Amino acid sequence: MSSYEFFSDTELIHLLKKGDVTAFSEIHNRYYAILYRHAYNRLPDREEVKDILQELFSSVWNSKNDLSLNTNLPAYLYTAVRNRVLNVHKHHKIKSDYITSLQKFIDREHVPEPDENIRLKQLIEMIEKEVAKLPSQMRLIFEMSRNAHLSHQEIADELHISALTVKKQVNNSLKILRVKLGANFFMIFF
Amino acid sequence: MHKKNAEDLLRRYNTGNVSEEEKAWVETWYLNMEPHTMADDLPDDVLEHDQQESLDALVHQIGHPRPIRLWLRFTAAAALIAVVLAGIYALKNYQKPQQTIAVNRPVVHDFAPGSNKAILTLSNGSKVELTDAKKGKLADESGTSIDKTADGQISYMARSATDHQKNQALFNTAATPRGGQYQLVLSDGTKVWLNAASSVKYPVEFADKERRVELTGEAYFEVVHDQNRPFKVVSNGQVVEVLGTHFNINSYDNEQVIKTTLLQGSVRIVTGVSSKMIKPGEQAQLKSGKVTIEHVDTDEAVAWKNGFFNFKDADIDNVMRQLTRWYDMEVKYEGEIPSRQFTGEISRNVNARQILDILSFKKIHYRIDGKTIVITP
Structure with missing residues (x-):
């Protein structure tokens, strides 16, 4: 068990290749x-x-050892979803x-973009543009995985709630967890 | 160009039977396709439901129990708690540091936590690496047997026929590197826990009048009571005198204040100009030759011995000094040193990055440059 939300995509893939289910679930959570x-x-x-x-x-899990998964996780996933959308039966x-x-x-003789890498880049941009429209908590998960780590105030700003509420929420969750695990120590960095 | 038949093209695209140019057509069209906006009308809870259902099914399919983390929907809490769990996990495995390191290792550019290691310098100058020593006798100092009794611990046992006079003149030094800790049992039964980047020098056998050791860095002592032979710890400008008691001395050169914290019994802090007694729960703080006495949380002072970092209103510099000792890394600051203070406790058995990532919640930004953590504005 580790702090998977802090891991970059590359690190998650590394763990996924070792058969780490939590890394897989974090990828699912993110995308x-x-x-x-x-x-x-x-x-x-x-x-x-x-x-x-x-x-x-399923195919991500089953083909976790494929080389194509090595470098760019979003490119892999977005290409995969495009191909499946196009292949609707x-x-x-x-x-x-x-x-x-x-x-x-x-027929209108548009000019197709000949460079595959540019098309891929455009696909990534097109899909990630929609992040803004995700439910706020899902958006946060995605953005946190991209950008670093947010403070309570920043999370609060994102969610349009007060920093105090965020703090309470975090502390409540810690309390619940404490009861569930019966742990006798806690780290409270706030 | 020749007008293609879209139906044929799409079918061939889906089977992978297309030229590069045809592929470009389909994919460029896809990028320009006018999508619906139906997803905008999708209620959040439908999406959440489908996501959870999907994950449950997948995890079930893979054949593993559902990861514990997914109880929580609140992101920040979830992220934080994952770290807490890492700490708990590490704590549970504290006796098996190797295993924990393996679990935490996959992250690149990280620093594994310290472990039980030290170098013992015998009276004749020879050195014994305590990391690799197996259980059993390490050395003999004129009839006193030095044994490795447990993981991370050595003890001194005098035999009856030894030359006491001679042993009292023989000194050993146990020194931990950065990222090391070790426990010793001295000839009188006194226990010494040595923190990272520290050393303690002591005679193979204590003299009749007093028991005297020299400390650099930090150690926790449980001194065996002996009315007739006071125990003295000499460190960085002070002498701590005790009869029998539990206390911690933090006397690192790069700390501004030398802190002696008493848990049990009583001790006297002697400096060049003063001599002060402290009671349990008190801490003597020696700064620029002057001793002040404070009431403190003793747990905080000895947290390291129990496998934790414990910070109370600690500034980033203080936090980083502790981390660099335990993780064998350097710290550098770019721009102003952030003035925020930190309070909290975390296992010493997690990788450095897990702690740094918690700090980044408090807007401490960092990057890793080889063995150096650079704190950036």
Whole structure:
């Protein structure tokens, strides 16, 4: 057990490759909501989105030793969700919408971006732009994993509640945990 | 270009049967596709529910129990508590530091906690590394047997036929490096816990009139009562005289104040100009030759011996001095030293970064430069 929320994606992958389930659950915790939003906006069917993501995360676990997972976790996940969104079978309506839209795109002779890396970068930007629309706590998890660590005041500002409330919340959680674990020591850095 | 058939293109894209150019078409189109905004109408609790359900199913599928961390939805608390759990876990495994290190190791650029190690210098100048010594006899000093009795502990045992006179003139020194600690049982049965970057020098056998040791750094003493032979600890400008008692002396060169904290019995602090008695629960603080006496929380003073850092209104410099001794790292400050104070307790058996990350909750920013922690504005 360790402070997984503080780990970078790279560190989580390192742990994941060793079969660390908590690292896997932290990756899920970090990315599920954003992948869900992205898929849902292109495939507005809750059950379908859930199935896609379930299969996606299963495959992350099963292919944790693949080299492609080595470097860029978001790129891996976002590409995976795009490919699954495009590969939708059940919804004929959505599929025919895709085809109509793609056909229009081709017919209008847009210029496709030839550089795969640039396309990947654009995909990452497009998906992460939606972080702002996540429920605040999920957004925080995501942003904390990206940016460093927030103080109570910063968390409070994010959540539009008072710093005191954050402090109380943290302390309450500590109390609950103390009871649950029967631990006789505590660190209170506040 | 030749007008492609979108249906055919998409099908081939999904099976991976496309040229680079065709791939670029599909992926660029995807980036430009006008999405719905249906997710905006999705209630938060639906998303939360689906996320939790998904994780439960996955973890079940993988065949492991659900990680404990997921009780909590409040992020900051969860992050904090993960660290607390790490501390508890480390504490539970305190007797098995190797194992804990293995658990904490995967983080790059981190510092593993210290361990039981010291160097024993015998009277003839030869050195014994106490880290690797197996249980049993380490050395003989003219009839006194020096044994490693347990992990991280040595003891002195005089045999009846030894030359007392000679032994009283033989001195040993036990010294811990940064990131080391060790426990000794001296010839009179007095126990000494030596903190990191510290040393204690003592005779193989104590004299008839007094028991005298010299300390640098920090140690906790449990002195065996002997009415006729006062125990004296000489350290950094003061002598602590006791008959039998439990106390801690922190006399590191880079601390401004030398602190002697009494847990049991009574001790006298003698400096060049003064002599003061302190009672249990009191701490004598020697600063620029002057002794003042304060009431303190003795737990804080001896926390290190019990495997904790314990800070009370400690400034960052104080915190970092303690960390650098235990984690064998250096500290540097860029810009102003932050003036915030810290109160709290955390296991000494976690990696340095776990502690630094807690500090970053209090806006202490840092980066790791090789063996140096750089505190940045």
